[in-house]
Amino acid sequence: MTIPYLVLVPNFDLSTRNTLALKAQSRWGVLLDDADQVPALFELAKDRRLPLRVLGGGSNVVLSSDFDGITAIMATRGRRVISEDEDHVVLEAAAGDTWHDFVVWTVEQGFGGIENLAGIPGTVGAAPVQNIGAYGVEVADVFESLLAFDTLENSLRTFTARDCAFAYRDSVFKHEPGRYVVMSLRLRLPRPWQPNLRFAGLSELSELPEIAPSTVMDRVLYLRGSKLPDWRVTPNAGSFFQNPIVTLEEAAPVLAAFPTAPNFPQADGRTKLSAGWLIEQSGLKGFRMGRAGISERHALVVINLGEADAGDIASLAEHVKATVKARFGIVLHEEPVFL
Numbered sequence: 001m002t003i004p005y006l007v008l009v010p011n012f013d014l015s016t017r018n019t020l021a022l023k024a025q026s027r028w029g030v031l032l033d034d035a036d037q038v039p040a041l042f043e044l045a046k047d048r049r050l051p052l053r054v055l056g057g058g059s060n061v062v063l064s065s066d067f068d069g070i071t072a073i074m075a076t077r078g079r080r081v082i083s084e085d086e087d088h089v090v091l092e093a094a095a096g097d098t099w100h101d102f103v104v105w106t107v108e109q110g111f112g113g114i115e116n117l118a119g120i121p122g123t124v125g126a127a128p129v130q131n132i133g134a135y136g137v138e139v140a141d142v143f144e145s146l147l148a149f150d151t152l153e154n155s156l157r158t159f160t161a162r163d164c165a166f167a168y169r170d171s172v173f174k175h176e177p178g179r180y181v182v183m184s185l186r187l188r189l190p191r192p193w194q195p196n197l198r199f200a201g202l203s204e205l206s207e208l209p210e211i212a213p214s215t216v217m218d219r220v221l222y223l224r225g226s227k228l229p230d231w232r233v234t235p236n237a238g239s240f241f242q243n244p245i246v247t248l249e250e251a252a253p254v255l256a257a258f259p260t261a262p263n264f265p266q267a268d269g270r271t272k273l274s275a276g277w278l279i280e281q282s283g284l285k286g287f288r289m290g291r292a293g294i295s296e297r298h299a300l301v302v303i304n305l306g307e308a309d310a311g312d313i314a315s316l317a318e319h320v321k322a323t324v325k326a327r328f329g330i331v332l333h334e335e336p337v338f339l
């Protein structure tokens with residue numbers, strides 16, 4: 001067996017590796033472009049007693065300025081068709097593959113099912129971690145299985161959907177942070193393709209005489225571009241707060257004061273409120289605090305106004321949470337992971 005080659009870069013700059021563009025550095029950094037490097041790296045980190053964390057595209061993290069350990073960037077690539085029949089096609093992609101490129105590839109192959117998830121930044125490996133979702137579709141809806149390295153057991157493990165315990169922007173991987181490294185993901189896309197056009201902005205596509213996955217993808221990309229600030233121009237981490245799922249009792253004061261407030265009844269009897277709406281109604285859209293602020297285009301998006309660090313982002317997030325709590329009695333939770 002050949003020993004995987006690992007190049008550890010000292011004082012590894014992460015400022016261009018997170019979409020919030022926070023100034024951040026890791027004592028060591030390494031790009032993992034071969035799946036065999038993963039167990040070898042964990043062995044090395046254990047030997048050297050260094051903390052180790054894994055990053056994909058850095059689009060759902062708030063990075064601390066200095067990390068005294070190893071930051072591993074998943075950079076494995078590759079996608080393939082595993083099997084196909086009349087009812088399904090099963091596809092696999094490597095964890096380091098760019099999620100959006102994978103979506104485009106599926107659409108180009110004529111496979112529909114994840115076109116609503118086009119344009120989400122980041123990697124394939126991180127997609128199941130927070131069960132990414134947009135325009136009425138979640139990764140959990142088309143999930144087949146994933147392969148992960150279990151750093152505790154030092155072995156590879158295949159996860160079914162049940163093992164992953166998917167929920168709204170949640171999975172087992174969020175509850176045992178750092179334990180598993182997702183190596184590859186398999187999706188099962190149903191045939192024939194049925195477009196999911198339930199979400200506002202997509203429904204008018206149903207009036208077209210003909211529609212293909214690419215039609216939906218193009219529309220989704222247009223809608224995303226018209227609503228969200230581009231992180232390359234205005235650094236951000238997408239939706240900064242999860243939509244709170246609350247009991248009807250908790251929602252009552254909001255709905256009594258604002259009967260038309262957006263709310264989405266859930267199967268368990270609770271209801272999902274819109275975090276963006278709550279923030280906007282609290283007068284915080286466009287609010288600025290030091291080197292961080294809330295986007296003027298979208299109240300759910302925290303932006304780096306330039307030179308911000310994790311502390312600036314955390315202070316702003318606390319202010320938003322306290323303001324919304326005082327105004328509506330609703331507790332918001334951050335979506336990105338503070339690392």
Ligand SMILES: Cc1cc2nc3c(=O)[nH]c(=O)nc-3n(C[C@H](O)[C@H](O)[C@H](O)COP(=O)(O)OP(=O)(O)OC[C@H]3O[C@@H](n4cnc5c(N)ncnc54)[C@H](O)[C@@H]3O)c2cc1C
Pocket residue numbers: 019053054055056057058059060061074095120121122123124125126127129130131132133134173180181182183228229230231236237238239337
């Ligand atoms: C402009 C913008 C728009 C966005 N829109 C959406 C949206 O519509 N819907 C949505 O759900 N999200 C959205 N996001 C959030 C983000 O893109 C997703 O959460 C994405 O899946 C994160 O991928 P990443 O590779 O950048 O993960 P990172 O930010 O690098 O990591 C996120 C977490 O996952 C862990 N992780 C990363 N890779 C692995 C791996 N291989 N194995 C185990 N753990 C891993 C990290 O340790 C970290 O805890 C948006 C973000 C931005 C900036």
